[in-house]
Amino acid sequence: MAAQKKGAGGKQPTINDVAALAGVSKKTVSRVINRSEFLTEKTRKAVEQAIETLGFVPNPQARALAFRRNFLIALLHDNPNAQTVLNFQQGVLDAIKDSDLALLVRPVDRGSERMLDDVRTFLEKQRPIGALLLPPISENDDLAALCEDLGVRYVRVGSAPLDDAKHCVSSNDREVVAEAVRALIALRHRRIGFVRGPQGFRSAAEREKGFMEALSEAGLDLPAAYNAPGNYRYAAGIEAGEALLSLSEPPTAIFCSNDEMAAGVMSVAHAKRIDVPGALSIIGFDDSPTATHIWPALSTVRWPIREMGVRAAKTLVPDFLPLAGKVDESDSGVLNSTFIQRQSVASPQR
Amino acid sequence: MAAQKKGAGGKQPTINDVAALAGVSKKTVSRVINRSEFLTEKTRKAVEQAIETLGFVPNPQARALAFRRNFLIALLHDNPNAQTVLNFQQGVLDAIKDSDLALLVRPVDRGSERMLDDVRTFLEKQRPIGALLLPPISENDDLAALCEDLGVRYVRVGSAPLDDAKHCVSSNDREVVAEAVRALIALRHRRIGFVRGPQGFRSAAEREKGFMEALSEAGLDLPAAYNAPGNYRYAAGIEAGEALLSLSEPPTAIFCSNDEMAAGVMSVAHAKRIDVPGALSIIGFDDSPTATHIWPALSTVRWPIREMGVRAAKTLVPDFLPLAGKVDESDSGVLNSTFIQRQSVASPQR
């Protein structure tokens, strides 16, 4: 039990108060705080006792000044998927829980011309030890270069290796999408549609590669009419659904590059009284809350996003984390996504 | 254009470098940084020029130490709804954009016995200027007392006034729920079911009050069988749907205390081949992404959460924000939620 502190009025005890009470120099107290190994068990006990009695908590600003570094890491994101961001945050916080670190959050506006300047200003002002970059901004090489330039460590999170293992944590989206599409093929689907992600997104490209890979393995091809554009938004799913499901020979299954677009396609199917999964199987990507909230529940790919948060933090600041935190140096930084089968997929009825 | 700084190796220029270059004392530079009014236009220009030339950015740790306070505010949350948390975050960041403040994020575990201790440790370690408390933990009086005790400002966010206006930002959920239910009644619904939120949540109580208010105004009552328990989770919506829609005389409309449970009820309706909205109208609460992703799109209540984030930040740290940030002192701190009508509601067919 720490002693109760005084309220807002009472002054915080300082390292000097502790030193005085324990009858040692403040440097010795500092040694205790920082777990120096050159300490008698006895003096350490005495100092700890004094700390306890006073309810002393080291002033982080003073420490930061003396150390010439603070204890903050930053999360930079411009992710449309709230659940993804929050799960990642949670993973990061799991990782830094028993450390002195705290997490700063900074959304950035990918579209803005001043994006790089904004980030520069933020990093210069706050000087966090490091920055975690979530997709899609993690794909921006200029941003990584900026961090490098400012001496701020960084780790990029992506759906495929974007950088060397020291600067990247990624998942194997391509493989898992291929696996999902193979599952459709195994169910005897032959007319399989595809709804793309936004152009220029690495994640979209990876998912497309996985899709094409599975198709060509099976000797199938993707007619132009089955290949619909998208941008990860629900409305794009609606448009793609309208287009694909109005064809004279519509696909019996559609892979959508994310859940939100899959929800759009599903809505169109409902509106057109097309039975899902009887007449149409649908697969999404993200395992967002939407995936389980729509009916029928959506088969999808789960990104190990929380685990990636943990890993990203461990990669970023291994030297600030408890020993348990160390990542194996030889680790490739690739985590596995998982294909999750739910009710939206079945064999085509015919 | 700020001058490019050296990379990781180069040392940051300090206030002394600026002072030397500008030919003034460092205190004068400090005055420029802190916008003192007692400065000749000429010296100010000279110092600004030097700052520009060197690319000087004041060290926040040193400032924090000298000021005896840092420039951080904290967001404490334990909210299951990711979109809500993120929208709120965005609002806070909008508000502090042109200030020196940064945002720390800290999820807390409402269920844990050590919750208060964890928060205490966090606040003592980081010593943010203030803390923003999101529901449901904003309803915890002990938490507010802890902030008070530690001299950390706080603002609580809730669905009804939880504290005096200096410590609270809220929305008028009760009124808007009543409005939504009146809309059902105006459409000639008479058998209206209710799915409750979790016990002990203020938000749940407010929504229930609003519901009951509208019912009794119309001289309707809520049979016990129409009053289903819930906990804001999808699975509870499924259970409630199973119960309500298996009755020999089922309701023609169901108000669910949040969107997630509404999605559950909707799934049950689909599974039972009950037409929505023809045979059953459904209303939710939150205007979460789910509301538009399910089919048919869900009528719901939109919480002005981003605006509440802005307001909460302005209430918490008016003295750190640009002048535009001031909140009118006489303001009650109550923002308006909005009823949003979508396809899930219609007159009962009969």
Added chain:
DNA sequence: TTGTAAGCGTTATCAT
């Protein structure tokens, strides 16, 4: 209007 000296609470250096 500007400058000087002292101090914020910690850690680094270098003794002992």
Added chain:
DNA sequence: ATGATAACGCTTACAA
């Protein structure tokens, strides 16, 4: 193993 003294980069108090 411990301590004295000087940083760390800035602001405050007071003086000029």
